Amino acid sequence: MHPRRSAQKVLLCDLCKTVPLQSHCELCNINLCVNCMGKHISDLSKRHNVVHYFYRKSTPNYPKCPKHAEKHCEVHCEKCVIPVCSLCVSSGQHEGHKKSDILENLSVKTQVLQKDLEELETRIYPRYLESLSDVQTEKAEVKTNYGKLTTAVDQEGEVWHREITAIVNQRKSYIEEMKNKHLSTLNKNTKEITQNITELKQIISDLKSLLNSYDFSLTSRYKSRNSEFRTLPAKIGVTLPIFSPLKINKDQLNEMFGSLSSLSINTENSDTMKSPEGASSPPVKTLLDEPLLTATIKLEYEDKMYSVSCLSEEEVWTCDNNKMKLLNLQNKLLISVQTKSGNAPTDIAVTRDGNLVYTDTDNKTVNLVKNKQIQTVIRLQGWVPQFVCSALSDNLLVIMDSDDREQSKVVRYSGSTETQTIQFDDYCRPLYSSAGYISENRNLDICVADRGANAVVVVNQSGKLRFRYAGHPLSTHEPFKPVGITTDSQSHILTADHFHHFIHILDQDGQFLRYIRCTYPWSLCVDIRDNLFVVKYVSHAVDKIQYLSTQC
Incomplete structure (x- = not known):
């Protein structure tokens, strides 16, 4: 038979059993007609939640009693914090304990869950995303910041290289100046000795000629010059300069170059997010x-x-x-x-x-x-x-x-x-x-x-x-x-x-x-x-x- 033409069962109100249902109480899990709905919600001992039947939630799954397998738990023991069935209640095990309807307890718990979900979605989770973004931003800045440090060290190194090069060039220039002065002195001494040698050679030649001539007139006019040459030209005494490098004190050199602070990584205690109810803070004083x-x-x-x-x-x-x-x-x-x-x-x-x-x-x-x-x-x-x-x-x-x-x-x-x-x-x-x-x-x-x-x-x-x-x-x-x-x-x-x-x-x-x-x-x-x-x-x-x- 076609489903649209088949007979349909009429759903009746759970209270009066005669009038077709229209609404559903999610707290009590019962179906209500228009007439019974007003009477039902007039019971102020419970927080009823009546909705149109078509918008009702799925029927709660009552937990099975661990002691009585054939029973479902419809009551929650507040003291023992466990669901109990009607047999558990009648047995006297929970006598004097405060009990609540398990669906009502479920409703309260659902509200707590909904509140927690709202806080997680609107406050906590976004803060974690913000923290992650902050860390990612800081990571992106690491390369730049450490690059600046490296550049600063390189620049300081270049300054040092320029200063050292200037010092080396200054020392070399001074060495060249001393060398030229030394050579000039030696050249002057060489010239004097050479001149004396030339004269001596001439005197020796003249004396040999005079001895061979047997000429009395020439011999009688001869005057000795040996005394002029008995004292040799002054000998140049020179003490060569010595380069004495100082021993490099690496610790002192390292300190002079400039200090680099150590990396300090501290785990900062983040501000604890206060609950929506708020928390105490220091009194404000003016x-x-x-x-x-x-x-x-x-x-x-x-x-x-x-x-x-x-x-x-x-x-x-x-x-x-x-x-x-x-x-x-x-x-x-x-x-x-x-x-x-x-x-x-x-x-x-x-x-x-x-x-x-x-x-x-x-x-x-x-x-x-x-x-x-x-x-x-x-x-x-x-x-x-x-x-x-x-x-x-x-x-x-x-x-x-x-x-x-x-x-x-x-x-x-x-x-x-x-x-x-x-x-x-x-x-x-x-x-x-x-x-x-x-x-x-x-x-x-x-x-x-x-x-x-x-x-x-x-x-x-x-x-x-x-x-x-x-x-x-x-x-x-x-x-x-x-x-x-x-x-x-x-x-x-x-x-x-x-x-x-x-x-x-x-x-x-x-x-x-x-x-x-x-x-x-x-x-x-x-x-x-x-x-x-x-x-x-x-x-x-x-x-x-x-x-x-x-x-x-």
């Missing part, structure tokens, strides 16, 4: 119109302080020409520590676990103070450690000068192991002209107060130059001279302009925000509540300043 001086630590001794580092809101470490001292806001000396070598410490920093590190430029070491015991953790050769800070990763960042003070670089240490060196920009130009106070920002930028360059130099975590801040217009035309530097929870950069009596506040991108007026500020640090501690170099004091609002 700059006060008028900063508040909340405390002053006035020192009794005469030695000038030149570095400060916060241990807490109430206690700070300072260092002077003699020792390192822990002081509280009541001017009480809590701890005093002499350096291991007896030398004056150059800079200090408090580590993440509350210990103290200091640099000793005289013996080229970085040292750790723990429970008043001092341990040398870094010992340098050819370089002098100057300033130090404790990084967020609990590493140490040390800025140092070469022995001849011609070069400066920042080195990251994990314990005593060097893990990163930052010295040159992408064009092999020095990033720093001299070592200065150093701080790591919340965004992992590394900030250095380069007083020799009259600028704050900021690089990112990988060591790439982000910007240089050369000061903000003042009433004076004297150059900007940054000294101390620190950062806060808002990623602000604060630097002390000692000679102009200002502390500059910048945002993390180097944009000037505000001044804090302060007499002769030197070293800076910020505690966990963003209180600013300032060493006042001339007045032997430390000021505690509130410059941010406390309201979020």
